[in-house]
Amino acid sequence: MRFVLNVFWLIFGGLLIALGYAIAGVICCILIVTIPFGIASFRMANYALWPFGRELVQKPTAGVGSLIGNIIWVIVAGWWLALGHIATAIAQFVTIIGIPLGLANVKLVPVSLFPLGHEIRDIP
Numbered sequence: 001m002r003f004v005l006n007v008f009w010l011i012f013g014g015l016l017i018a019l020g021y022a023i024a025g026v027i028c029c030i031l032i033v034t035i036p037f038g039i040a041s042f043r044m045a046n047y048a049l050w051p052f053g054r055e056l057v058q059k060p061t062a063g064v065g066s067l068i069g070n071i072i073w074v075i076v077a078g079w080w081l082a083l084g085h086i087a088t089a090i091a092q093f094v095t096i097i098g099i100p101l102g103l104a105n106v107k108l109v110p111v112s113l114f115p116l117g118h119e120i121r122d123i124p
Contacts, residue, residue, distance in 0.1 A: 002053040009101050013088040014048055017105070020084050021045035024077045037073055040115040044108075047120050051104050054120050062117030070114040081112040 006014075025041035028034040047054060059066075070078075089105035092098035111118055 005052040005100060006050050008097065009051060009104065010049065012098060012101055013092060013105070014051070014101075017081075017084060017088060017108075018045045018048040020081055021048055024081060028077070034076075036069060036116070037077070040073075041077070043120065044112065044115055048108065051108070054122050056111050056118045057121055059117050059119050066117035069116040073115060074113055078113040078115070082109050085109045085112055 021041050022045045025038040025045060028038035028041055047056065085105045085108050089102040089109075092102035092105065
């Protein structure tokens with residue numbers, strides 16, 4: 001079932017969301033100071049391509065640096081990525097088959113706003 005949901009996700013919006021994260025990652029990697037944001041964005045692009053069967057968990061070692069980085073991230077890139085998730089979720093909620101995909105998009109909104117201090121784990 002996860003495979004089917006991931007394929008539907010990829011076709012009906014996941015590829016565009018992952019492209020948004022990848023573009024943000026490329027932009028952030030231009031400057032040396034913003035490379036951690038670029039790495040986090042590429043990690044989220046990977047997750048946005050195949051989200052079912054994986055989960056985001058907060059790292060216990062995340063500290064003040066992650067907090068400061070997340071504040072900067074919201075100002076620079078997080079808000080438009082969150083808007084992309086919300087717009088895609090609304091479009092997916094229109095159809096019955098899109099409801100699980102829309103719920104996955106809504107789950108990604110908080111982490112698109114605050115990506116630092118999270119890691120991706122496979123669900124057993």
